[in-house]
Amino acid sequence: MDAPKIGESTREERSAYVSARFPCLSDCDLCGNCATFHGREPLLAFADYVAGREEFGDVLARYRRR
Template structure:
């Protein structure tokens, strides 16, 4: 997983691709933990404001730590 695209110089499609490529269901909940971290919400919902360019990735991530 590389660094998330900065909202100031990336497109909605680039940010959406980053989330989809890095936070997808791996089909093994015991190993993955994405659902647990995001309280059962899909990463696309959690990062919707990042994808839309309204908030940065790190700000949203900090809310779920």
């Protein structure tokens, strides 16, 4: 499933997408989300996307470049 576009979704839909895409498994060695996002929870890492300031792919690309 593709990330909802900012102009076609609500804040709640974008937040639900990020939560579903990067669920916390409560086992950091198994999950890796915190390492991927440099110790930040996915909802904090994607705050600009959830708030509608930047598309999902743009935020994700920032973390892939680091």
